[in-house]
Amino acid sequence: SNVKEDNPASLGIRAQSLSVFAYVSVYVMVKVFQAADATDLVTELRRSFDDGVTRGYEWRVTQLKKLLLICDNHEPEIVSALHDDLGKPELESSVYEVALLRNSINLAVKQLKDWMAPDKVAKTSLTTFPASAEIVYEPLGVVLVISAWNYPFLLSIDPVIGAISAGNAVVLKPSELAPASSSLLAKLLEQYLDSSAVRVVEGAVTETTLLLEQKWDKIFYTGSSRIGRIIMMAAAKHLTPVVLELGGKSPVVIDSDTNLKITAKRIIAGKWGCNNGQACISPDYILTTKEFSPKVIDALKQELEAFYGKNPMESKDMSRIVNSNHFDRLSKMLEEKEVSDKIVYGGQKNRDKLKIAPTILVDVPLDSQIMSEEIFGPLLPIITLNNLEECFDVIRSRPKPLAAYLFTQNQKLKERFALTVSAGGIVVNDIAVHLAVPTLPFGGVGESGMGSYHGKFSFDAFSHKKAVLYKSFIGDAAIRYPPYSTGKLRLLKALVNSNILEIFRVILGLS
Amino acid sequence: MEEVVDQSLREMRDTFASGRTRSVKWRKTQLEAIIEMVKDNEDKMCDVLFQDLGKHSTEAFRDELGFVMRSATTALNCLDKWVVPKKSNLPLLFYPSTGKVISEPYGTVLVLSSWNFPISLSLDPLIGAISAGNTVLLKASELSPNASAFLAKTIPSYLDSKAIKVIEGGPDVATILLKHQWDKIFFTGSPRIGKIIMAAAAEHLTPVTLELGGKCPTIVDHHSVSKDMKSVVKRISGGKWGSCSGQACISVDYVLVEKSFASSLIEMLKPMIRSFFGENPKESGCLSRIVNKKHFQRLARLLNDPGVQASIVYGGSMDEEKLYIEPTILLDPPLDSEIMNEEIFGPILPIITLRDIQESIGFIKSKPKPLAIYAFTKDENLKTRILSETSSGSVTFNDVMIQYMCDALPFGGVGESGIGRYHGKYSFECFSHEKAIMEGSLAMDLEARYPPWNSFKLTFLRLAFREAYFKLVLFMLGLKK
Secondary structure: OOOOOOOOHHHHHHHHHHHHHHHHHHHHHHOOHHHHHHHHHHHHHHHHHHHOOOOOOOHHHHHHHHHHHHHHHHHHHHHHHHHHHOOOOHHHHHHHHHHHHHHHHHHHHHHHHHHHOOEEEEOOOOOOOOEEEEEEEOOOOOOEEEOOOOOOHHHHHHHHHHHHHHHEEEEEEEOOOHHHHHHHHHHHHHOOOOOOEEEOOOHHHHHHHHHHHHHOEEEEEEEHHHHHHHHHHHOOOOOOOOEEEEOOEEEEEEEOOOOOOHHHHHHHHOOOOHHOOOOOOEEEEEEEEEEHHHHHHHHHHHHHHHHHOOOOHHHHOOOOOOHHHHHHHHHHHOOOOOOOOEEOOOOOOEEEOOEEEEEEEOOOOOOOOOOOOOOOOOOEEEEEEEHHHHHHHHHOOOOOEEEEEEEEOOOOHHHHHHHOOOOOOOOOOOHEEEEEEOOEEEOHHHHHEEEEOOOOOHHHOOOEEEEEEEEOOOOHHHHHOOOOOOOHHHHHHHHHOOOOHHHHHHHHOOO | OOOHHHHHHHHHHHHHHOOOHHHHHHHHHHHHHHHHHHHHOOHHHHHHHHHHHOHHHHHHHHHHOOHHHHHHHHHHHHHHHHHHEEEEEEOOHHOOOEEEEEEOOOEEEEEEEOOOOOOHHHHHHHHHHOOOOOHHHHHHOEEEEOHHHHHHHHHHHHHOOOOOOEEEEOOHHHHHHOOOOOOEEEEOOOOOHHHHHHHHHOOOOOEEEOOOOOOOOOEEOOOOOOOHHHHHHHHHHHHHOOHHHHHHOOOEEEEEEEEEHHHHHHHHHHHHHHHHHOOOOOHOOOOOOOOHHHHHHHHHHHOOOHHHHEEEEOOEEOOOOOOEEOEEEEEOOOOOOHHHOOOOOOEEEEEEEEEOOOOHHHHHHHHOOOOOOEEOOOOOHHHHHHHHHOOOEEEOOOOOOHHHHOOOOOOOOOOHHHEEEEOOHHHHHOOEEEEEEEEOEEEOOHHOOOOOOOOOOOOHHHHOOOOHHHHHHHHHHOOOO
């Protein structure tokens, strides 16, 4: 009916409609993600994949370029979200998240044709002659990317870049511990990307568990070793291959022949300058000699003051601790008996502001909490050794870390370190930079993870490399087939050893 | 048993920690020893394969002994090349840093092999593990007991027994082994057990390679290969019945062909089978037998399904005593029968007819991704469709099984057919951690890298990361804001 006047009856109807409308809107907005939703999501994406939506070069490049637009058009919002979630300084957000992503996207766009082209295989063996072969890259299908809270944009979009360039449909689940970033990611990806093949699911444990019950063609997870196990176990039910980017205690070994000023600066920039120590490749603890340790401490103190001033709690150049859970975890580490009295610098805390000052400790007990779990915060223990040689045993006695660092000019030590220290990656005379190098595989080993990515390794991580053999009908060695005889056996032996001479001899009956 | 495992693990770990297995010389010595072991024991090996599976010595040599010797020889010849670190080109931004990737052994690895090719599926992964510098424990399958016993007895007298160990046993032993932490697990077997292995590996974050199976379809596009049909039939028959009687992960599981050609195909298969095995295949000595009663009964059950029985057009006779099943051809068994829904792993060949060979694509896609797809066709269009619309571990055109022999190709599955790959250099990579090494210089330093942050540093870094070097120079000269 055409209600023109604001009489009470029409007002009543309008009020009712409005409230119904409001109720439905609210319901739709806060709709809880349930099991059926997870199934529907995967079904829909699988249909898109089967229809070939994601396979073509054009689609992949278009999506990648849209990701670039997100970086170009929304950097201030990204910086703002990261500041909300983590107190991340603008420079870190701009450089370590957005700029790195831009590079990653540009590289993928530039190289995609090359990456997608089959690899020719040089030789096939005489037994299979005549044949030619190649390796064809094909997408795995529908993949799941679960990312972490500390670099919420980088660790969400970088794997997605890999998934898309390899031609997959992808679901991204950002971390709920960085809610502003999670919600911005959901909004931007929905706005810019093809939602028939790329989707974001926000949520926490419940939603993640529901997602993990589905059958995925690959799961890419960044986070803790504890959850990594749960992910792999869920993946095992469907024989889903996984990449697990986990963490560990990345040691820094400092030799007395190093340039201490630069060493200290790089350690500080790599630790407190990267999300305030809350990074998977953060320098976790230092190993140096008893003799050299005082110099190391002095250098660190000096450079820390140069970077963050006399009152680091006031500095705007460091992220805060992500939340009170982690704050309490770190506080407890500091308060442990035999640890609290080893603080030589810093130690101040402010729970309201979720801040802990850059803190250095010396020779805490090796079995203390701070030396047993990944610190993931602004605390830096220094363990002193009688001689530097002992560092190998210390490192080897612990789970394999994601990164191991060494500062030295001693060529032999560098070689020995690179060869014998098992870690995801090794960096000599610098900290963390290998993360930004697209030509190096970035991943862990043992407790620090499995699989790798960055650059082409990301494309490979989300591809199946299918072996293709082209055979012709020319020549069919009777020796392949029953009935079997000694002559056939001899010829086979010769072929298997690719011994041309022997083959001819047998064929000519001379053997 | 628990103690044996504990002690073995401890010894292998100590050996690895000593660094002995890292030396290329040690690895080559072990590889040479494997070749020697096979050469010295050829007859014994053929013997155990005959006892366990009724394999003819030629088949045993072709599929197992010869294969292992070639694999070890390749590794020997290529090892020096494989261990060389790979240099990585770093972007200019990182000058003068250098980067490379080193292949490092995982440590102490576990190889669980299967019963159908008990020698090659044990020794080939071993070759990979050793060339990569690991210590390794091998558990061969208890379903091929003679081969398993042979390996357990012979390997210690040829190889470094503090680094390479063999353990015998069944699921109970496997369970004990899986409780421990390994640095890598390599498993060949069924998807069902593969899931159990992966779940056990998850407890310790152990990376796995799972070589599983599936129903490998064979497409026969009779239009385009009519000239070579005899070859087609020979290759299919040889692949199906000539290799462990169809009990192979890459065996021809079923054939897809157009209805109009089905009977011709069958009429060509029959004499081919007879030419291989004579009138009485049971007595030919060239047909492997079924491995054990359990599998025999499984296959009998598949065949005894009434719908399946009705579809038998050749063969069908069985002898439980001798664990013999005749090479059998089925024509259009019901698509919902068990035999069309699980990996057959036996000498029964269903032929599924289609109206148009193009339908084979959809048919294959309706099933889990197999380890291999075979297609006999010269139709480029069909080849392209197969490659781009189906997914499988591998695709072979105009032959079957042979991709296994080509060690320049990675051998492995996807989806239900497996995770990871090996053969040739892929075996070396399978058992290696690719470790990135980056070295920076302490001589040069960029102030912009360090706090306190300001807008100069921000702009500098933005330009540097963009590799906008020209703009960067302008910026530093104050000529650009």
